[in-house]
Amino acid sequence: MQIAIVLYPDFTALDVVGPYEVLGRLPGAEVVFVAEDPGLVRNDQRSLVVSPEATLDEVTNPDIVLVGGGPGSRLQLDDGKLHEWLRAVDRTSTWTTSVCTGAPILAAAGLLRGRRATTHWAAMEVLARFGAIPVHDRVVVDGHYVSGAGVSAGIDMSLMLAGRIAGDDVAQMVQLIIEYAPEPPYAAGSLDVAPESVVERARAALAR
């Protein structure tokens, strides 16, 4: 089971590493980090540098495709090599998945027309712009498309997907291995619960 995780400049690390930690632990999983060009890829914070092990051209038939988000996703909304690759691999993938603002990339590539999907709370309108149906859930499944909400939601998305792929027992084993029994010290992780002042502060930070 080959899992292709897409990297591009200014990606958000946790978007891809959360699901990687889950899906990569499934029996038979073989993960490959892919990028359009060879060479190092730097994340949005500019301090994490990853060396992808394949170019898009070299990965033609992955079983699972994962596209994460990040500020750099805005530069991946125009048609080009990544979109062509996504359309091609999506024809044979078992699951095509996204975390955060990875969903707008899938939508911009034309894969989510009329499909329900989720993304980061601050990017919902981008999904609609490309013909997807934005849903304010943490994880959304529509056909073989699975999307997670912002950044950390990739862990929940991938655990759900792990259950579908390998069964509940294996998914729970992975959950226990990564000790995923979250205890957030605050209730501020979604628009529903965050204090208004925190929402304003987060919107201002994201706008910068």
Next chain:
Amino acid sequence: MQIAIVLYPDFTALDVVGPYEVLGRLPGAEVVFVAEDPGLVRNDQRSLVVSPEATLDEVTNPDIVLVGGGPGSRLQLDDGKLHEWLRAVDRTSTWTTSVCTGAPILAAAGLLRGRRATTHWAAMEVLARFGAIPVHDRVVVDGHYVSGAGVSAGIDMSLMLAGRIAGDDVAQMVQLIIEYAPEPPYAAGSLDVAPESVVERARAALAR
């Protein structure tokens, strides 16, 4: 505020990327991934390759030190360059932190003698072997030492720490930006709640 995140071969990616995503977003944060030697570092799954941007020698005065865990942590329990560095930077660090089996490394370096600390549920006895007091909590603070339990616990650990460093408002802003409102699809993330068959399966997988 310089944050040094230690990399070594066979590290677990989420251990370091969870806290990185939180702490790196604090005002004035400057993260540097450090390793004993220059050159690429490969994780436990062997498919994620990171290029650290400094060697231990080059980072002498970080404000925060973070040591993650992973199967490779077992090879970091003997005294040597990493331990020497940890003892040196700990003298001036504001916070010395760990996730998962990073805590046994701090303990083996002699930093946690008589200190309360947590680690991955499967590694508690290693802490005691090096004179630390194992505590079965998700996050443990003792003096300027902060430890998180297994893998995903680094997110909770770092959000708590973010509040201490930058205040509750900023910590909550970061929580909202990374949309950390977890919805695990199963209740299997800790020994307390996981079904016995899942615990056995996880123990067997970790022993391999």
